[in-house]
Amino acid sequence: MKTSAAGESSAMSVLDYDRTKELKAFDDTKEGVKGLVDAGVVNIPKIFMRPPDELAEKRDCHQNDIKVPVVDMSGVQKGDRHREIVEEVRIASEEWGFFQVVNHGIPSNVLEEMVNGIRVFNEQDPEVKKEYYSRDMMRKVKFNSNYDLFHSRAANWRDTLTISLTSDGLDPQELPAICREATTEYIKHVMKLGDVLFELLSEALGLKPDHLRAMGYTEGSSTMVCHYYPACPEPELTMGTSKHTDPATLTILLQDQIGGLQVFHENQWAEVHPIAGSLVINIGDFLQVMSNGKLKSVYHRVVANHVGPRISTAYFFSGARTEPAKLCGPLKELISEENPPVYRDFLVAEYIGKFMSKGLDDDSGLDYFKL
Ligand code: OGA
Ligand code: NI
Secondary structure, eight states, X not given: OOOOXXXXXXXXXXXXXXXXXXXXXXXXXXXXXXXXXXXXXXXXXXXXXXXXHHHTSOOSOOOTTOOOOEEXXXXXXXXXXXXXXXXXXXXXXXXXXXXXXXXXXXXXHHHHHHHHHHHHHHHSOHHHHHTTBOOOTTOSEEEESXXXXXXXXXXXXXXXXXXXXXXXXXXXXXXXXXXXXXXXXXXXXXXXXXXXXXXXXXXXXXXXXXXXXXXXXXXSOEEEEEEEEOOOXXXXXXXXXXXXXXXXXXXXXXXXSSOOEEEXXXXXXXXXXXXXXXXXXXXXXXXXXXXXXXXXXXXXEEEOOSSOOXXXXXXXXXXXXXXXXXXXXXXXXXXXXXXXXXXXXXXXXXXXXXXXXXXXXXXXXXXXXXX
16 A cells, blocks of 8 residues: 655645545445446546546547557568568667558457457446455456555546466456456467567567567466456546556557557647457557667546447556566667666566556556666
């Protein structure tokens, strides 16, 4: 739990006290945001309200003409096309930190069943769902609303099922029965696609194709978060997911057709328009560090919506699990006299410790690890 910052005014503490009480009452329901919506709230509770300085910011993207790059992966194993794809991935990862992939090889029914699995998990009898409600870091499969509920400035309009995949694998029996098959199948395919993407990214960095994989960044130690964003009665007052960068090397994101994911590009927010059957790929903080700043881990967020639920799942390669102790730093192959390291080496555990003790909306980011 976060302790109050020293020197806080007493008025602030009173506000904090009420807030803490309300947060706890919400958490104790174990029914998440969906529970509020089912109970018929027409005004969002205060704990979800974005702070006034943020409310003043625009939440819509007015620039619909700037488009997140789309990479067609068909022919990825064939000579000429392979080289073109590496180049497209390099440019997208350097300039946007985000791209969508189509013809990536994962059958669309696997994607549809994954989205549906998240839906039925969230829409089942609340009493069954409550058994998974937990904030225990050691639990491999858990459900909660806002992992950072007690650390953030404003809670997000979102509930999440989190699955931690360690190097010793995940026993499918630990997954909720209602979405077990869909999730197991999806994970299998995503891990394979991850291998291909890490190959392309290795080459994009001028390294041998198996460089990143050989470092152990695709196997084990990953985290998958399955989000459920209920329809929101006052979407302009809150957020689905606050702006953040990802605690991972790479993220493979599956979103349904509702929309609302935005990426920060050239000083403005651009919508990542849903494309049926596609996946969204983004560079995470660790790959930005490993590439010595060449590949970009960029801010993104999800706006709340009158329409819902919106469903998505993010698979974080080398996510929150920290054992065995892994060091992260600029790859020595990419460092030279002309290109000195921008970041210091650090333990992934140190980064994750910092990440978990702050709110998603506290954007201290990677600056802490800069040299
Ligand atoms: C995340 C994330 C976006 C989405 O989980 O890190 O950015 O569309 N999710 O849910
Ligand atoms: Ni993210």
